[in-house]
Amino acid sequence: METKFAVRARPPAFNSRYRFLRCRRASFSTFLLVLVFTHLLAAQQPPTIPRTDPGAMATLTGTVKDPAGYLIPHAQITLTAVPTATSGSSAAMVTTSDDAGVFRLAGLAVGSYSLLVQATGFALIQQNLVVTEPRGEGHAQRIDVTLPIPTAEMQVSVGDEGDDTAPEHNGSAIVLRPADLNILSDDPDTMKQQLEAIAGPSTDGAHFYIDGFEGTRLPPKSDIREIRINSNLYSAQYDTPGQARIEIFTKPGAGTLHGGLWGNYSNSILNAQDPIATQPAYSHSQLGGYLSGPLGKHLASNANFSRNMYSDSSFVKATVLDGLNVVALTQAIPNKRTQIYFDPRIDFQGPFHTAISLRYIVSHEAQAVGGVGGLVLASEAYRLDNTSQTMQMLATKSFGAKTVNELRFQYTRTRNNEFAASTAPTINVQGAFNGGGAPGGTTRDNQDTYELQDYFSHVFKKSFLRAGGRLRILRDASDATSGFNGAYTFATIGAYQLTLQGIAQGLTPAQIRASGGGASLFSLSVGTPKAKVSRVDGAVYVEDDWKVTPKFTASIGLRVESQTVISDHFDVAPRISLAYAVGPKGKPARFTLRAGSGIFYQRFSTGSQLRIARGNGVVQQQYQVENPDFYPLIPSPAALGASVPPAITQMDPNLRAPYSVFSGLGIDHPFGKVANLSVNYTNTHLVHAFEMRNINAPMPGSGVRPYGGTNAIYEYGSEGLSNQQSLRINSSYRKGPISFYTYYSLSFNDSNTNGGFPSNSYDQHVDYGRAANDIRHQMYAYLNADLPFKIHTSTNAVLRSGAPFNITVGQDLNGDTQYNDRPTYATDLTRASVVTTRWGVFDTQPIAGQKTIPINLGTAPASLQVDQRLSRSFNFGPKLPDAPKAAGAKTPAKPVPVRRRYSFDAYVYAVNVLNHANYTNPSGVLIPVQAGQRSTFGIPTADQGARALLFGGFFSF
Structure with missing residues (x-):
């Protein structure tokens, strides 16, 4: 028998039909x-x-x-x-x-x-x-x-009657408990992708919270007690919308000794061959376990560990030169990775309903070949070595069943290291390959994060009041030689080929350029590789869930945020959500109508701060030479400094924190107690989105640079915007041994920025169109069911329409040093610059009167991923006592299974069981071909893996 030990008390559910x-x-x-x-x-x-x-x-x-x-x-x-x-x-x-x-x-x-x-x-x-x-x-x-x-999060329930109009029980909310986790992979990286698919599309992607703290490294599945997805869409407690918010809660210590050991193994002999390239032999193994038990009358502990070892491949699909001939390269680069996770914790149950939990988490990841794949050749590889350590303290105090406070503190120490395999100059050939040395050089990045959360709640007769705040301090010290090796950029593979041919023939740089060869840009960074930045941000909030009537709940909240670094120090974010149950008085609701709206802010990252700190022209100098004639030489910094002014990176003094207005309408319809159908419409309007532009680029028409000179001035601004509309239909069914959940999502997402550079530094409106994450259609489904012979099956499937990608010419047509200019619709089909594609006939050398094609005009292939798990549980050892029967309870029609002390679950997990090739987006750069032929740029560069079988087991006691 297993008695778990907790450090976080939770008052009772006075009304299960209302909510926790x-x-x-x-x-x-x-x-x-x-x-x-x-x-x-x-x-x-x-x-x-x-x-x-x-x-x-x-x-x-x-x-x-x-x-x-x-x-x-x-x-x-x-x-x-x-x-x-x-x-x-x-x-x-x-x-x-x-x-x-x-x-x-x-x-x-x-x-x-x-x-x-x-x-x-x-x-x-x-x-x-x-x-x-x-x-x-x-x-x-x-x-x-x-x-x-x-x-x-400690939970209570309010009221003694009424329908379930709780904001966290909206139609798109999902709760996964241990019995449902079979649908997820044991691999943390794959599990993360699956949870993102369950959450569905959103404007800024999924946000993960592990035990209340935002993070990206997921714990082993054996350590997860519950996962909540899309809960309470407009809660003032969080700085992100509930849409695509994934909250993971881990297991506490137990009052009796118990534990488990699990592992799985996969080998290329049993798996399908990848459609991109012939893979060398590979394998994948995982081993993990946990142990939990008491350390005394009021102490309990819990410890989890896991080790994942991967021996797989990174796929390269590029166009390169073999000697002086252009050839297609398809290659599988062997790659080994190791991930280690260890998580011990101690829980103390104190007097007066006080509980304290102390936890230490350490994770380490090592990778032999990082940064390779697609157009990136093996020469740009780097060795990766990352270690993260986290210390947590949680103190909880409950005053009866209605008042609770909880104090949380977390310190995270992250050390990320990348070691370049080569220090040779980087060579970027637009749309063909990225080779030479690694552009990031050798990087040692040390991050320290301190976070304090302090929240309070009280239950009144018809309302639930919450208030609290969060303070977060981030420090990032970096030592990076990014760009110190120099980089050459060529507009096309033809230009690169002509350059090498000209050098072999002894031609002068002028002759090479006259023949169509020559590099388009050379860049070199020199100076101090070290930089250090910090940021402080905080927030306070208050929120009340008011049950106005037994069938109507209003949730009203206010959040105020602030951060250093930028001038925008006071961000007010009101939130509101309403829910009304439609149905006769005293009977279950036939429908529940929901509506809500809220403002959510985003923070300026320390990574952007580091770029500004380095790029001020004093700490480092970044020299950029257009149309250089000294390839393959690397000029001295002194020679460059005497003739080329360095580029500058800075922040707009009027930079504002981006915020989105997230609003929605929904209707839920239950089918008895076993099924539910809901339809939800959401709209997200994001303004002041971060972007960068060269504010000293030549002005259209005149070619004059506003700040003089010839150097680029890169400035972080907040002029971006996006609009997303989404319609989502959810259905669920749970009865006996079968549970089923599915949704269909139709989304439209338009934007004028992806956080990077616009194609026109003086008119961002020309880039307004399909956003890079505009996945128009998405369907998801999972199924858990018991089959004959005590076999359990779990299916996890996701189908997505193709993602958009931008079509570019691979050249800098306007002098802003950015290679993101798009072609125009061709008006003269006799020109040599005309290229035929499946999306139209384009001109890569625009002339007056031609219309520029829309941004993200291309669409990648659709993707389909179906994962299947079959398992069988074997129980043995001493018999455990049966659960007691309540007074007056009827004897079940079927005999209750005998519970044993030990159990072993054997399973086989099939990744991509249908062996569907899911290709990644192509580069989008047009590659000129012979007259009359269609451009081949639309061929995807890699895929996400063929069918693989994992055999595993889980022993527990």
Whole structure:
């Protein structure tokens, strides 16, 4: 039998049909003061037990169980009579459940009581009950209590009636518990992609929160207790919308010793051949486990570890020169990766409903060949070595069942290192290949993040009030030689070929350029490789979920944010959501109507700060030479400094924090208690999006540079915008051994920036069109089911329409040093610059009167991914006691399976079981071909893997 140990208490669900509400935290100083005050107050009021006629004395008995129905021994039961106008306060009667989870309280007076049940490893639960007169001698009134598993967010429920109009129970919300996790891969990277698919498309991608802190490194699946997706879309507690917000909660320590060991293995012998290139032999293995148990009466621990070893390939599909001949290169580059994860924690259950959790997480990743694939050749590879360490402290205090505060602190120390395999100059041939040395050079990046969260909550009769704040400090110290090796850019593979041919023939640089050869740009960075930046951001919020009527809930919140670095220090973000249940009074709702809107801000990253710190022209100097005639030589910095002014990177002094207005409408329709259908429409309007532009680029028409000279001035601005509309239809079914969930999403996302440079530094409007993440159609489905012979099956499938990609000419046509200019629609088909594609006939050398093609005109192939898992569980060892039956419960029609002490799950997991080739986007650069032929730029550069089988097992006790 397994009794889990928790450090985060959770008050009871007074009304399961309404909802669980998140409880939050107050300041730690307030927590200490209130703790002392309540203790002294209790000491000054010696209570008395009310007594009545002994003949009217009653007995209360019952059981304490966990959510799975297993008995919980040694749970503490506290029964306190509710004070009346005549009786005053009452003493509490305290007992504990026995080894079978059964408790008994005798000699009770008839009347109202408050029952508090708590057990190590579970959230406390408190509820009111009425003890009635005994019906006869020996009769005992019975109550069965189920203690919930605690969460990082303590939850309570409000009210005693009404329909489920909770904001976190919107139609797109999903909760995955341990029984549902079979649909996910054991590989953290693959699991992350699957969760992003379940969450669906959003404007700025998915956001992961692990135990309340935002992060990207996921814990092993064996350490996950619950996953919530798209919960409470407009909550003021978060700085991101609930759409595509993925919250992961890990397991606490347990009150009894238990653990497990798991692993899987895959080998290329059993897998399908990749359609891109012939792969060398490869394998993949994972090994992990956990151990949890008590360290004393009030202490428990839990530790998880995992090791993933990959021996696979990176695929290159490029156009290169073999000697002086242009050839297609398709190659699989062997690549080995290792990931190690270790996560011990200690949980302490203190007095007065106080709980403290201390946790340490360390993860390490090493990769032999990084940065290779697509157009990037093996010569640009770098060795990767990353280590992340996290220390967490969580302190929780609950004051009865209605008031809770929680203090969280996290320190994360991340050390990312990249070591270039070659220091030769980088060679970028637009649309063909990226070769030479690694452009990033050798990088050592040290990040330290401190985060403090302090939240408070209180439950009123018809409302739930939450308030709190967050303070975050980030420090980034970097030592990087990016660009120190120099880089040449060639507009086409033909220009690169003519350059090498001219050098071999002894031609002068002028002759090479006259023949159509020569590089388009040379860049070199010199100076100090070290830079250090920091950022502080904070936020406070208050929010109230008000149950106006049993069928109508209004959630109103306000969040205020601020950050250093930029001049925008006061960002106000109001939030509101409404839900109304339509149906006859006293009956379940036929429909639930939902609406909401809120403002959400984004923060300026430390990575952008580092770029500004280095690019100010003093710490580092970046020299750029257009149409250089000294290839393949690297001129000295002194020679460049005497003739070329360095490029400057800076921030717009009026830079503002981007914010999005996220709004939506939805309708939910239940089908009894087993199925649900919902339709949701959302609109996201993002303004002041970050972008960069060369504010000293030649002005159209005149060619004059506004700031003089010939150097580029790259400036971070906030003039970008985007608009996304999405219609999502969700359906779910859960009954007995079958659970099913699916959705279809139709999205339209237009934008004038992708966070980078516009094609026209003086008119960003010309880039307004399909956004890079405009996935028009997406369907997702998962299925869990029990098959004959005790076999369990899980299916996870996602189908996406092709993503857009930008079609460019691979040249800098306007002198802004950016190679993102688009062709025009051809008007003279006899010109040599005309290229025929499946999207039209384009001219790569635009002339007056021609219209520039829209941004992201191309569309990549659609993708289909279906993963399948088959498993069989074997139970053995000593028999565990059956879960108790409630009074009056009917005997089940089928015999209850016998529970054993040990279990072993054997499974096979098929990745991409249909062996569908899912290609990545092409580069989008037009490659000139012979007259009459169609351009081949639309051929994808790589894929995401063929079908692979993993065989694994999980032993637990």
